[in-house]
Amino acid sequence: MASQAVLRDVQNHLAKVRGDPKLPLDLKLLEKIDGYITETIPENDRDAILDQLSELIPTLEQDPSPVTNLIELLTRLRSYNFARVLTIKPKVDFTSGLSTFSTPINLITLHLLEKASQNKADAGLVAANIDTMAALIQLWLSTPDTAVARKALTVLSALLQADGVQLQSEPFHQSLVWRRVFRDRDIYGLIFSICSLTTVGKEGQLSKRNKTVAQARLLDLLVKIDCELVRSSQIPEIETRYGVKGGGMMEFAAVHMVDYEDDIIMHTTLIDFFADLLRTGSLPTLDFLIDNGLHYRTISYYIEPHKHNSIDLVYIHSRSANYISEYCLNFGAHLIRQFGVLKSILLRLSAVFDKLSSNRQLQNQPLTHDLHILVSLPLISLLPQSFVDSPFLVLNANIGDADILKTLATVFRASTRQNSSHGPLANDSQQMNALRSQDNQAARVLYFLYLNQYPSFWKQIVQAAETLALKDLALAAIEVISAVITANWDPLPTESLGSSQNPFTLPTEQELALACHSVAQTMPSSGILAILSSPAVETVVPYLLRPAQTFNNLVGGTGDIESAAYKVAVAKYDTLKVFHEKIQGLSLGHESFRLQDILTQVEARLARGPMGGLTEVGGRIATLDL
Numbered sequence: 001m002a003s004q005a006v007l008r009d010v011q012n013h014l015a016k017v018r019g020d021p022k023l024p025l026d027l028k029l030l031e032k033i034d035g036y037i038t039e040t041i042p043e044n045d046r047d048a049i050l051d052q053l054s055e056l057i058p059t060l061e062q063d064p065s066p067v068t069n070l071i072e073l074l075t076r077l078r079s080y081n082f083a084r085v086l087t088i089k090p091k092v093d094f095t096s097g098l099s100t101f102s103t104p105i106n107l108i109t110l111h112l113l114e115k116a117s118q119n120k121a122d123a124g125l126v127a128a129n130i131d132t133m134a135a136l137i138q139l140w141l142s143t144p145d146t147a148v149a150r151k152a153l154t155v156l157s158a159l160l161q162a163d164g165v166q167l168q169s170e171p172f173h174q175s176l177v178w179r180r181v182f183r184d185r186d187i188y189g190l191i192f193s194i195c196s197l198t199t200v201g202k203e204g205q206l207s208k209r210n211k212t213v214a215q216a217r218l219l220d221l222l223v224k225i226d227c228e229l230v231r232s233s234q235i236p237e238i239e240t241r242y243g244v245k246g247g248g249m250m251e252f253a254a255v256h257m258v259d260y261e262d263d264i265i266m267h268t269t270l271i272d273f274f275a276d277l278l279r280t281g282s283l284p285t286l287d288f289l290i291d292n293g294l295h296y297r298t299i300s301y302y303i304e305p306h307k308h309n310s311i312d313l314v315y316i317h318s319r320s321a322n323y324i325s326e327y328c329l330n331f332g333a334h335l336i337r338q339f340g341v342l343k344s345i346l347l348r349l350s351a352v353f354d355k356l357s358s359n360r361q362l363q364n365q366p367l368t369h370d371l372h373i374l375v376s377l378p379l380i381s382l383l384p385q386s387f388v389d390s391p392f393l394v395l396n397a398n399i400g401d402a403d404i405l406k407t408l409a410t411v412f413r414a415s416t417r418q419n420s421s422h423g424p425l426a427n428d429s430q431q432m433n434a435l436r437s438q439d440n441q442a443a444r445v446l447y448f449l450y451l452n453q454y455p456s457f458w459k460q461i462v463q464a465a466e467t468l469a470l471k472d473l474a475l476a477a478i479e480v481i482s483a484v485i486t487a488n489w490d491p492l493p494t495e496s497l498g499s500s501q502n503p504f505t506l507p508t509e510q511e512l513a514l515a516c517h518s519v520a521q522t523m524p525s526s527g528i529l530a531i532l533s534s535p536a537v538e539t540v541v542p543y544l545l546r547p548a549q550t551f552n553n554l555v556g557g558t559g560d561i562e563s564a565a566y567k568v569a570v571a572k573y574d575t576l577k578v579f580h581e582k583i584q585g586l587s588l589g590h591e592s593f594r595l596q597d598i599l600t601q602v603e604a605r606l607a608r609g610p611m612g613g614l615t616e617v618g619g620r621i622a623t624l625d626l
Helices: 002-019 027-031 035-040 043-059 065-075 094-099 103-118 120-127 130-142 146-163 176-183 185-195 208-225 236-241 248-256 264-279 283-291 294-303 310-330 332-337 339-358 368-376 402-413 429-453 457-465 471-486 509-515 527-531 536-545 560-584 595-607
Strands: none
Touching: 002 027, 002 035, 002 043, 027 065, 043 065, 065 103, 094 103, 094 130, 103 120, 103 130, 103 146, 120 130, 120 146, 120 176, 130 146, 130 176, 130 185, 130 208, 146 176, 146 208, 176 185, 185 208, 185 236, 185 248, 208 248, 208 264, 236 248, 248 264, 248 283, 264 283, 264 294, 264 310, 283 294, 294 310, 294 339, 310 332, 310 368, 332 339, 339 368, 368 402, 402 429, 402 471, 429 457, 429 509, 429 527, 457 471, 457 536, 471 527, 471 536, 471 560, 527 536, 527 560, 536 560, 536 595, 560 595
């Protein structure tokens, strides 16, 4: 009853405002219609209020936000579909709502228009109205309001998706929204005209600054709808005016639209766009970037910095590195066959890491982007070869950089790396398993080669793990221990396997043992066996069995400091639990590792909890020799 009374009061108030558009809206009264009421309201009352609001908006002489907010509230239910929107009286004028210079009205119009994206038929109804589609495109690309632009992009992409979810198999003539956008001369030409810098200064055109905003918005859409249709010519007469030579709207946006040489901000936006395209994993998209010279141009900012303006590199270097990472992650199988490019990336990484290792003054230099590239590469490419050294073996864990330790952990663990093993060339499960196995094989080789090059590696890792004053470093060191314990490496081939397409080869078991100066013919086959072997068994295992450290003996040793100590203790304890699980999975026939004795000690330590039952005040606080 109370809700019915509220509804009557609202309807009476709206009628009064309709009679006197200057009468202030009663905000408190309108706010009484909350989510509960709108979900339980009788449908005839909902329709009646919406009709009143639709009639009121064109005459309102005040901020329409309270009215548009109420419309949104009354229509937010998914069951209130586009067919019901079309029953509102007077009819919703989508074209006017999109064309007006009022943010609230723009947003509510977009909200109602988005209802059409729930099915193909309704999307087709919108596409049939060229004026509405033109107003949507114009608003999306030209509005100065970012919230409106984001919503317009959402609506347009949703309509395209609803109309052509399976565009590859859907007859194009049945995809009315796609046809309107890509085959209607007025709409297609409107997009080119708004975004092109060649039309700056012409009547009705945006300023150069606003055109760059429109360009960024077009790039956002193209990432969402990337497909063959977008990369092929649709209306040659329009495209040739803007320099396009057969690559459609994608060529216009990626090659001709942006003044990348004089606009550094748009240049960075363009490179981010290329990286986003690679993230889709589409091989035809990669081919498009390569064929238009965009792929190597973008990579060159990282591998050949001496060829570019140093000021530009301040902004572009990190973007180029991110692009390379996406390329490695999503197209690793393709990268392996591009020997010249891959070799240049490896040489550049080696130069960066070598410079860091030899110059202590540079050891605070961030390596985030370089390390991201490293862990994104196919791991077999990180093995030292006769024609190129391994940048991975240049990394020195003793530098005291948490990011370097996290990188070591990622490489040693291998099989949990977030990659596609590696991209669309791995188009069947057998090939994907082969590529994944190759990564797991290479990870094992890299671990033992790294250990051979840095014999004190595990001592440095334990020292870092006990440096509570540097929490991030301690946690990263524990992550390295956990990564090796959980590593599921694969055995190496019995004979060297090389190919003309892949010059990077794995060693045999005998060759690996020889490279590591091992008396045994083979090295430990798994991560847990590597931990139970020298030198890890003499350093890592005792560390895991020791009680956790605290800062209680330091002045002010509470709060954040104690919190850091506890986080490190928990991470160490979790690693011990994983260590326990892995030992239990081993055969007790490995008498040389004294498994039963170690297992007993581990279980006793686990029983004491994360802090290890430590009762004495404080603990030994280690520091790194930095």
